[in-house]
Amino acid sequence: MNKQNLIMDFIDGKIDPENKDILFEHLFYDEAAREEFTQQIQILLKLNQAFKPLPVPSYVTNNIYHTLGIKQSSLINLWQNVVQSRYTKFGLALALFLLITLSIFYFGQLYNQYKSMGQNEITHSSKNNFPLVSSSEMYFNNLHSNTTNMNTKTQLNQSNIKYNHNYLISLANYSILLNSIDNYYKNQYSNQSNTTNFQSITSNHLQNSSTNETNETQILSKEKATPNTFNPLSFSNSSTAKITNLPLNLVYSTQNNPVNTTLSLNDLISPLLPKDYRFEINLLNIITQTATPNGLKNTGINQFDFNTLYYLNSSNAIGLNVGYENFPQEFTRTIQGKQFLQIQSPNLIYMGISYRYNYFQAPFGGAFIPYFDLTIGGTQVGPIIKGQIGANIPIWNLIALNIGLHNSMLIYNVENKIYSTNKFNFVYGLNIKL
Amino acid sequence: MRFITYPLIIHLILLLGCECPPNLNTDKGFIPKESSYLSFINLLNNTQPYDIYSMNIKIFQLKKTPNVSHQNYLKFQSGIVDFKIKRNDSIVLNTIVQTEANQFYSMLLYRSNETIENMLIWENINQSNNNLYLRFANFSNIDKLRIVLVSDLPQNLEYNLLKNAITDNIAFPSIPFSILLYRLPENELVTKIENLNINLGHIVYFIITSENNKVEIYQIINNYKIN
Numbered sequence: 016m017n018k019q020n021l022i023m024d025f026i027d028g029k030i031d032p033e034n035k036d037i038l039f040e041h042l043f044y045d046e047a048a049r050e051e052f053t054q055q056i057q058i059l060l061k062l063n064q065a066f067k068p069l070p071v072p073s074y075v076t077n078n079i080y081h082t083l084g085i086k087q088s089s090l091i092n093l094w095q096n097v098v099q100s101r102y103t104k105f106g107l108a109l110a111l112f113l114l115i116t117l118s119i120f121y122f123g124q125l126y127n128q129y130k131s132m133g134q135n136e137i138t139h140s141s142k143n144n145f146p147l148v149s150s151s152e153m154y155f156n157n158l159h160s161n162t163t164n165m166n167t168k169t170q171l172n173q174s175n176i177k178y179n180h181n182y183l184i185s186l187a188n189y190s191i192l193l194n195s196i197d198n199y200y201k202n203q204y205s206n207q208s209n210t211t212n213f214q215s216i217t218s219n220h221l222q223n224s225s226t227n228e229t230n231e232t233q234i235l236s237k238e239k240a241t242p243n244t245f246n247p248l249s250f251s252n253s254s255t256a257k258i259t260n261l262p263l264n265l266v267y268s269t270q271n272n273p274v275n276t277t278l279s280l281n282d283l284i285s286p287l288l289p290k291d292y293r294f295e296i297n298l299l300n301i302i303t304q305t306a307t308p309n310g311l312k313n314t315g316i317n318q319f320d321f322n323t324l325y326y327l328n329s330s331n332a333i334g335l336n337v338g339y340e341n342f343p344q345e346f347t348r349t350i351q352g353k354q355f356l357q358i359q360s361p362n363l364i365y366m367g368i369s370y371r372y373n374y375f376q377a378p379f380g381g382a383f384i385p386y387f388d389l390t391i392g393g394t395q396v397g398p399i400i401k402g403q404i405g406a407n408i409p410i411w412n413l414i415a416l417n418i419g420l421h422n423s424m425l426i427y428n429v430e431n432k433i434y435s436t437n438k439f440n441f442v443y444g445l446n447i448k449l
Numbered sequence: 450m451r452f453i454t455y456p457l458i459i460h461l462i463l464l465l466g467c468e469c470p471p472n473l474n475t476d477k478g479f480i481p482k483e484s485s486y487l488s489f490i491n492l493l494n495n496t497q498p499y500d501i502y503s504m505n506i507k508i509f510q511l512k513k514t515p516n517v518s519h520q521n522y523l524k525f526q527s528g529i530v531d532f533k534i535k536r537n538d539s540i541v542l543n544t545i546v547q548t549e550a551n552q553f554y555s556m557l558l559y560r561s562n563e564t565i566e567n568m569l570i571w572e573n574i575n576q577s578n579n580n581l582y583l584r585f586a587n588f589s590n591i592d593k594l595r596i597v598l599v600s601d602l603p604q605n606l607e608y609n610l611l612k613n614a615i616t617d618n619i620a621f622p623s624i625p626f627s628i629l630l631y632r633l634p635e636n637e638l639v640t641k642i643e644n645l646n647i648n649l650g651h652i653v654y655f656i657i658t659s660e661n662n663k664v665e666i667y668q669i670i671n672n673y674k675i676n
Binding site for chain 2: 348359
């Protein structure tokens with residue numbers, strides 16, 4: 016080992032007693048070695064005396080500007096006080112997280128819809144290339160269901176939209192077929208020398224509708240129609256004969272005013288909204304077995320979780336969480352070129368979104384309702400993931416006792432290295448249904 | 450795609466929303482990766498605790514040592530580092546210490562609260578032997594002392610100790626023993642401690658002090674096995 020390495024080992028405290036004797040022998044006889052040793056010690060002393068520069072708080076710079084009579088731009092002031100604030104950064108990160116999560120949910124739903132639309136196209140196409148339903152049928156159905164409404168425009172049945180999620184999707188598929196169907200009937204009717212008075216046929220038709228001659232028109236409904244019974248080319252049975260009584264003008268009217276198949280955002284979201292929603296609040300106290308790291312004060316805080324839930328149906332709920340929890344941390348950091356293991360146990364406020372599933376089919380379902388809860392959120396140092404299993408035990412009216420086991424994981428970044436803290440807790444509290 | 454998206458999202462959140470954990474306002478502990486072992490022997494009569502800093506890290510809170518105290522060695526950054534003692538945020542001692550990795554040291558702090566002096570003592574011990582080591586320091590006003598260790602051993606052990614001097618580590622079995630202190634050259638018995646029995650794996654300092662001609666012995670029992 017050369018003398019430079021011996022000197023560096025001595026400075027770092029890694030030198031063993033034999034090498035230490037060799038180094039001191041070097042220093043005794045070798046003047047150059049003595050000089051180098053002195054220089055290294057001086058460098059080290061200067062390093063030790065140097066403090067790590069800290070960012071100057073904005074109020075200090077503001078005071079300096081004020082004292083010097085320099086007016087600071089209000090925009091710079093705003094930037095320093097608001098935008099650079101760690102709370103703003105935390106808020107922005109949380110908002111971004113929520114936005115991304117909601118976007119994933121929304122686009123996932125859209126993807127499923129498009130996927131199901133593709134499947135519908137296959138299932139609804141006629142096996143022998145004949146249309147299963149025509150715009151004329153829609154005309155009939157509308158006219159029949161609402162005899163007081165004399166408007167001949169085809170309209171969407173609002174009750175169907177509300178209660179049948181597939182209706183809009185089916186409607187969009189049908190619209191592709193409608194043109195070919197209508198063109199077919201148009202050609203069919205135009206080939207006949209139809210001299211029927213438009214007014215008289217309309218009145219006949221309305222009379223038929225009002226006298227509940229539904230059997231004859233329902234033959235065309237998609238449930239009953241089969242390729243055999245609904246083959247317009249055969250033109251031999253009574254049902255199709257009935258259709259031939261349709262006025263040509265009305266068919267044209269339907270074609271000129273096509274079915275409104277544009278799907279608005281509201282139409283897309285409304286089927287997704289729950290029918291039997293309800294709210295629930297959970298107030299939980301968190302008990303942790305893991306002690307504060309050695310040598311640190313045990314603050315003994317009350318850890319809690321406040322959770323509001325919105326039930327999409329009886330079992331599934333989404334919600335918002337706010338809580339206060341202690342997270343022991345251990346991470347490596349470099350101070351003045353030397354590595355330290357830092358231990359701390361900060362109390363952190365967290366916010367997040369949660370999903371809960373209640374299992375009502377469990378035995379003794381009346382006595383307690385097991386649940387599973389997953390929360391994803393953030394603290395000022397990093398994201399947090401929490402899982403919880405437990406049970407609600409009804410005690411009085413809408414109030415239940417909530418007990419469970421709870422696991423929290425905090426993920427954080429120190430000097431570009433990701434660390435995590437995992438905690439296992441016992442939780443108890445109240446569950447209030449609203 | 451999700452295997453790329455989720456790590457990206459997590460990293461984005463970590464970068465945007467991060468208040469660096471080392472900066473959190475909370476109680477902190479630091480353990481050096483390359484460390485020696487250090488114990489403090491406080492002979493100061495300080496009523497309020499002093500804070501000890503090294504490399505701008507608070508490593509210890511120095512309280513007044515009772516006459517008999519049990520201590521553990523703390524991990525201390527090895528190499529050449531600064532060493533400061535602060536009282537009410539004002540520095541009362543600022544020095545440099547050099548320690549070697551995995552070696553045991555004792556830091557004596559003495560004199561007065563206004564002018565604190567320090568002495569770093571290397572403990573020349575063989576840790577694997579798990580011995581009991583005894584060490585005597587004479588900080589009294591007696592110029593020369595004779596120390597006699599009386600036990601069931603076939604022969605008493607005797608040591609002479611000058612003022613402000615410290616003995617080497619004396620390996621001793623874990624058996625009951627007594628200490629007798631004589632003033633030299635009068636050979637007058639000054640004080641004694643009887644029926645001591647200390648377990649193996651300790652370095653015990655017997656610090657002899659005097660105040661108003663009354664001689665006192667501090668026993669500081671440092672456990673070098675629990676680190």
